[in-house]
Amino acid sequence: MKNEKLNNWVREVTNLCQPDKIYWCDGSKKEYGHLMAQMVLEGRAIPLKKRPNSFLFRSDPSDVARVEARTFIATKTKEQIGPTNNWVYIDELKQTMTGLYKGCMKGRTMYVIPFSMGPAGSPMSKLAIEITDSPYVVCNMHIMTRVGGKVIDLLNNGGDFIQSLHSVGAPLEKGQKDVSWPCAPMEKKYISHFPDENSIWSFGSGYGGNALLGKKCLALRLASVIAKREGWMAEHMLILRLTSPEGRKYHIAAAFPSACGKTNLAMVQPTVPGWKSECIGDDIAWIKISPDGRLHAINPESGFFGVAPGTSYQSNPMAMDTLRENVIFTNCALTDDGDVWWEGMDGDKPSHTIDWKGRDWTPSSKETAAHANARFTAPASQCPIISPDWEKPEGLPIDIFIFGGRRSAVAPLVMEAFSWDHGVFLGATAASEPTAAILDNVGIRYDPFAMFPFCGYNMADYFQHWFDMGDKLKSKAPRIFYVNWFRKSHDGKWLWPGFGENSRALKWMCERVDGKAGAKKTSIGYLPNESDLDLRGLNIPQKNLRELLRVDAEVWKAEIPKMEEFLSQFGERLPKRLRNQFDELKSRLG
Ligand code: SAT
Ligand code: MN
Numbered sequence: 001m002k003n004e005k006l007n008n009w010v011r012e013v014t015n016l017c018q019p020d021k022i023y024w025c026d027g028s029k030k031e032y033g034h035l036m037a038q039m040v041l042e043g044r045a046i047p048l049k050k051r052p053n054s055f056l057f058r059s060d061p062s063d064v065a066r067v068e069a070r071t072f073i074a075t076k077t078k079e080q081i082g083p084t085n086n087w088v089y090i091d092e093l094k095q096t097m098t099g100l101y102k103g104c105m106k107g108r109t110m111y112v113i114p115f116s117m118g119p120a121g122s123p124m125s126k127l128a129i130e131i132t133d134s135p136y137v138v139c140n141m142h143i144m145t146r147v148g149g150k151v152i153d154l155l156n157n158g159g160d161f162i163q164s165l166h167s168v169g170a171p172l173e174k175g176q177k178d179v180s181w182p183c184a185p186m187e188k189k190y191i192s193h194f195p196d197e198n199s200i201w202s203f204g205s206g207y208g209g210n211a212l213l214g215k216k217c218l219a220l221r222l223a224s225v226i227a228k229r230e231g232w233m234a235e236h237m238l239i240l241r242l243t244s245p246e247g248r249k250y251h252i253a254a255a256f257p258s259a260c261g262k263t264n265l266a267m268v269q270p271t272v273p274g275w276k277s278e279c280i281g282d283d284i285a286w287i288k289i290s291p292d293g294r295l296h297a298i299n300p301e302s303g304f305f306g307v308a309p310g311t312s313y314q315s316n317p318m319a320m321d322t323l324r325e326n327v328i329f330t331n332c333a334l335t336d337d338g339d340v341w342w343e344g345m346d347g348d349k350p351s352h353t354i355d356w357k358g359r360d361w362t363p364s365s366k367e368t369a370a371h372a373n374a375r376f377t378a379p380a381s382q383c384p385i386i387s388p389d390w391e392k393p394e395g396l397p398i399d400i401f402i403f404g405g406r407r408s409a410v411a412p413l414v415m416e417a418f419s420w421d422h423g424v425f426l427g428a429t430a431a432s433e434p435t436a437a438i439l440d441n442v443g444i445r446y447d448p449f450a451m452f453p454f455c456g457y458n459m460a461d462y463f464q465h466w467f468d469m470g471d472k473l474k475s476k477a478p479r480i481f482y483v484n485w486f487r488k489s490h491d492g493k494w495l496w497p498g499f500g501e502n503s504r505a506l507k508w509m510c511e512r513v514d515g516k517a518g519a520k521k522t523s524i525g526y527l528p529n530e531s532d533l534d535l536r537g538l539n540i541p542q543k544n545l546r547e548l549l550r551v552d553a554e555v556w557k558a559e560i561p562k563m564e565e566f567l568s569q570f571g572e573r574l575p576k577r578l579r580n581q582f583d584e585l586k587s588r589l590g
Contacts, residue, residue: 001024001152001155001156002155002156002157002158003155003156003158003159003161005160005161006129006155006161009129009163010022010112010131013101013110013131013165014110016098016101016102017101017102017103017104017105017110017133017167018102018103018104018105018106019105019106019108019109019110019133020105020106020107020108020109021109021110022109022110022112023109023110023111023112024112024114025111025112025113025114025138025147025148026147026148026149026152027114027115027142027146027147027148027149027151028148031138031142032139032142035135035138035139036055036139038135039055039135039136039139040055042178042180043180044057044136044180044181045057045136046334048329048338048339048340049337049338049339050335050337050338050339051323051324051325051327051339051340052324052325052326053325053326054323054325054326054327054328054329055327055328055329056329056330056332056334056340057136057181057328057329057330057331058180058181058330058331058356058357058358059181059183059206059207059330059331059371060179060181060182060183060206061357062183062185062186063181063183063205063206063207063210064207064331064371064373064439065207065208065373065436065439066191066207066208066209066210066216066258066439066453067186067189067191067205067210067439068086068439068453069086070186070189070190070191070204070205071085071086071191071192071453072085072086072087072088072093072190072191072192072193073085073086073087073192073193073195073221073456073457074087074088074089074090074092074093074094074192074193074194075087075090075194075195075196076089076090076196079458079573080195080457080458081456081457081458082457082458082459082460082461082570082573083459083569083570084452084455084459084569085455085456088192090194090196093190093192093194093201094194094201096190097190097192097201097203100169100184100188100190100203100204101165101167101201101203103171104133104167104169104170104171104203105133105167105171106171106172106173107171107172107173107174107176107178108133108171108172109133109135110131110132110133111131111132111133111134111135111137111138112129112131113129113130113131113132113137113138113141113147114127114128114129114147114148114151114152114155114161115127115128115129115130115141115145115146115147115148115151115214116128116145116146116150116151116154117145117214117218117219117223117286117300117301118286118298118299118300118393119146119298119391119393120146120149120150120151120154121150121154121393122298122393122394123393123394124286124288124296124298124393124394124395125298125300125393126162126218126223126226126300127151127154127155127159127160127161127162128161128162128163128164128213128214128218129161129162129163129164130164130165130166130213130214131164131165131166132165132166132167132211133166133167133168134166134168134182134206134211136206136328137166137206137211137212139328140211140212140305140328140377141212141214143302143303143326143328143377143378143379144212144214144215144301144302144303144305144377145214145301145302145303146302162198162199162200162218162222163198163199163200164199164200164201164202164213164214164217164218165199165200165201165202166200166202166203166211166213167202167203167204168182168183168184168204168205168206168211169182169183169184169188169189169203169204169205170182170183170184181206182206183204183205183206183207184203184204184205185204188203188204189203189204189205189210190202190203190204191203191205191209191210191217193217193221193222193456195221195222195225195456195457198222198226200213200217200218200222202217207330208305208330208373208375212305214300214301215283215284215301215305216453216454219234219284219286219300219301220234220235220236220284220451220454220455220456221454221455221456222456223286223300223456224451224454224455224456224457224462225456225457227286227465228457228461228462228465231289231468231469231472232286232287232288232289233285233286233287233288233295233465233469234284234285234286234287235253235255235284235285235286235287235449235451236255236256236257236283236284236449236450236451236454237253237254237255237262237281237283237284237285237297237401237450238253238254238256238262238263238265238266238279238280238281238282238283238285239251239252239253239266239279239280239281239285239297239299239396239398240252240254240265240266240268240277240278240279240280241277241278241280241387241389241396242270242275242276242277242503242506242507242510243275243276243277243278244274244275244507244510245273245274245275248510248514250399250400250509250510250513251280251297251396251397251398251399251400252398252399252400252401252402252506252509253285253287253297253398253400253401253402253478254401254402254403254404254483255401255402255403255404255427255430255449255450255451256403256404256405256406256432256450257405257406257432257435257447257450257452258435258450258453259307259373259435259436260404260405260406260432260435260450260486261485261498262282262283263282263283263304263306263307263311263316263319264311264315264316264319264498264499265502266279266280266281266282267279267282267316267318267319267322267383267385268499268500268502268503268506269317269318269385269499269500269503270500270503270506270507271500271501271503271504271537271538272503272504272507272534272536273536273537275503275506275507277385277503278385278386278387278388278389278390279318279380279383279385279386279387279390280297280299280386280387280389280390280396281298281299281300281301281380281390282299282304282306282380283301283304283305284299284300284301285297285298285299285300286298286299286300286395287395287398288395289469289472289473290394290395290397292397292476293473293476294397294398294473294476295397295398295469295473295476295477295478296394296395296396296397296398297395297396297398298392298393298395298396299380299390301380302379302380302381303377303378303379303380304319304322304376304377304378304380304383305375305376305377306319306375306376306378307373307374307375307436308329308331308332308340308342308370308374308375308376309342309343309344309368309370309371309372309374309436310342310343310344311323311342311344311345311376312344312345312346313346314346314499315344315498315499316499318383318384318385319376319383320346321383321384322378322379322382322383322384323376323378324382325382326378326379326382327376327377327378328376328377328378329374329375329376329377330374330375330376330377331356331370331371331373331374331375332356332370332374332376333350333353333354333355333356333361333369333370334353334354335350335352335353336350336352336353340370341353341369341370342369342370342374343368343369343370349363351363353369355367355368355369355370356369356370356371356374371436372436373436398478399478399479399510399513400478400479400480400481400509400510400513401423401427401478401479401480401481402480402481402482402483402509403423403426403427403430403449403450403480403481403482403483404430404482404483404484404485405430405431405432405433405447405450405484405486406432406433406435406484406486407431407432407433407444407484407486407487408433408486408487408488408492409487409488409555410555410556410559411431411482411484411487412484412487412524412527412548412549412550412551413483413484413485413487413495413496413505413548413549414481414482414483414484414505414508414509414527414528415481415482415522415524415525415526415527416479416480416481416482416509416512416519416525416526416527417479417480417481417482417525417526418525418526420467420470420473420477420480421467421470421577421580421581422480422525422581422584423479423480423481424463424466424467424470424480424577424578424581425578425581425582425585426480426482426525427448427449427466427480428448428449428463428466428567428578429446429448429563429566429567429582430446430447430448430449430450430482431444431445431446431447432444432445432447432450433486446562446563446566448462448463449462449466458570458573459570460570460571460573460574460575461573463570463574463575463578464575467575467577467578479509479512479513481509481512482525483502483505485498485502486498487547487548489544489547495544495547495548496540496544496548497538497540501538504533504534504535504538505533507534508528508532508533508534512526517532518531518532519532522551523551523553523556523585523588523589523590524551524556524585524588527549527551528549529549530545530546530549553589553590556585556589557589560585560586560589563582564582567579567582
C-alpha cells in the first residue's frame with residue numbers, strides 16, 4: 001500500500017503480535033470463498049446443504065455475546081466518559097494490553113482489512129482498518145462493511161483511517177492443535193477504545209460486537225465522540241422509509257436496545273392498508289445536518305447482524321427471505337437435513353438437531369437448541385425490501401425519531417413528545433428489561449437513547465449534544481415519539497400483537513407530522529385516542545387497547561425515585577434543561 005501511516009502501523013503490530021503470516025484483504029468474492037473453504041476444511045465452519053454459500057459456526061460456550069464489564073474507554077480523565085462507562089487511564093490500559101498482545105498471533109495469520117463505514121467516498125463515511133487474526137471476523141466484515149475496492153484507492157491516495165486492532169488472544173505453540181473457536185478467558189478479554197487517538201484495541205473475544213470492530217466500537221462508541229466534536233450524531237437506530245397510499249415518503253429512525261426488535265421493525269410489513277415500507281438499516285444511523293437544514297441519515301453498515309431466535313415468517317418474513325443464501329450463522333442449531341434451526345422458527349420443532357454446543361438435541365432436551373443470542377450475518381442488499389436509496393451518499397431526510405425499550409408494564413404503546421426538549425427527556429429516561437444480547441445482564445435498566453453501552457463519552461454531555469442539535473435544527477427538527485410494543489397483561493399475555501401491526505402506530509406518527517391525526521394531552525405526552533389509530537382489520541380486545549393507552553399517574557409516580565437515582569449519577573453535569581423536563585413531569589403527575 002502507498003499509505004505510510006498504514007504501513008508503519010502494520011509493521012508495528014506485526015512486531016508486537018508476531019503472526020506467522022500477513023494477509024492484506026481485498027474484499028473480493030474469491031477471498032471470501034477461499035477463507036470459508038479453509039475454515040470448512042479445518043472443521044470451524046459447516047456448509048449448509050439447504051442454503052447456498054451459507055455456513056454455520058459454533059462459538060466457544062464462554063464467548064457468546066458482548067461483555068460490558070470488559071468494555072473500556074481510556075481517556076485522560078474519568079469525567080470525559082462519565083459514570084456509565086468503564087474507565088482506565090490510557091497509559092495503564094495500553095501497558096496491560098501491550099503485554100497481552102505480545103506474541104498473541106503466533107502460529108496464526110494476521111489479516112489487514114481495509115474497510116469503509118458508509119458508502120466508500122461518501123462525505124458521511126469513515127475509512128478504517130481492522131487488523132485481526134480471525135478469518136471468521138474477516139468473512140463477517142466482508143458482509144457487514146465495505147471491504148477493499150475503492151477503499152484501497154482512497155487509502156493509497158493518503159486517506160486517513162481509524163485504527164482497530166483485534167486478536168482472539170490464543171497464540172499457538174509449534175505443533176499445537178487449534179480449537180475450532182479460539183478465544184481468551186474472561187479476565188483477559190478487553191474491548192478498549194481510545195477516543196483521543198481514534199483507535200480500538202480488542203483482545204480475547206471472537207464474537208459479534210467484541211470482534212467486528214466496525215460495528216459498536218467504531219460506528220457507535222468512537223463515532224459518537226467524533227460526532228459530538230464535529231456536530232453530527234452517531235445513533236443506535238434503525239432507519240426505515242414509510243410510503244403512504246398517496247405516495248408521501250416518511251423517513252423514520254428508531255432507537256431500541258439490543259435484541260428489542262430493531263431488525264423486525266426495520267423490515268416491517270405494514271398491515272395498515274395501502275402503506276409500504278422499505279428498509280435502510282437495522283442497527284446504526286449516522287445523522288448530519290444537510291445544507292437544507294434538515295437531518296439526513298445513512299446506515300454505515302452493509303449487512304445485518306441479527307438475532308436469530310424468534311425470527312420467523314410470522315415475526316419477520318423479510319429477514320427470513322434475506323437469509324436464503326450467502327449467510328453466516330453463529331450458534332444456531334443444525335438440522336439433520338443440513339439446515340439451521342432456532343427456537344421460534346416457523347413450523348414444528350425438528351425431532352432432532354445438533355445444538356449450538358455440538359450435542360444431540362431433541363424437543364425433550366432441557367436446554368435450547370440455538371443460543372438465545374445466536375446470530376445471522378447477511379448482506380443488506382439481499383433484503384427484498386431494501387430501499388433503492390439505501391446507499392445514497394448524502395443520506396435520507398429524517399422526519400421522525402422513535403425511542404423505546406422492552407417494558408412489560410408502565411410505558412404506553414405509543415406517545416408523542418410535547419417538544420424537542422421533552423423528546424430528549426423521553427430518550428434519556430428510556431428503560432428496558434434484560435435481553436440475551438449482553439452476557440452480564442442486569443435487571444431493568446435505564447438505557448438512554450439505547451446508547452448506554454455505546455456512548456463513548458460522558459452521557460450527560462451526550463444529552464446536552466441532543467439539546468444543541470435541537471437548537472440548530474429549530475423547526476426543521478424531526479418529531480419525537482416513544483413506543484413500547486412489549487406491554488403484558490397481569491397474567492403475562494402480550495397486549496399488543498406487534499410486528500406488522502406496529503405500522504398502525506407508525507401511521508399515527510406520520511399523520512401527526514402532517515397535522516392530520518388527533519391526540520390527547522396527558523401528563524406523560526400526547527397519546528392517541530383509540531379513534532386516532534387506524535385499527536381496520538385488526539382484531540384486538542377493547543380492554544387491551546384501553547390498557548395500552550392508559551396513563552396511570554400512580555404507576556408513573558412510582559418511577560420518579562428510580563429516574564431521580566439514575567439522573568443524579570450525572571451530578572452537576574446533567575443539563576439543566578433535562579432537570580427542567582423532569583421537574584415538569586413531576587408537577588404534571590401532581
Ligand atoms: O454488539 S453486537 O453487535 O454483538 C449485538 C448487539 O448488542 O446489538
Ligand atoms: Mn444493536
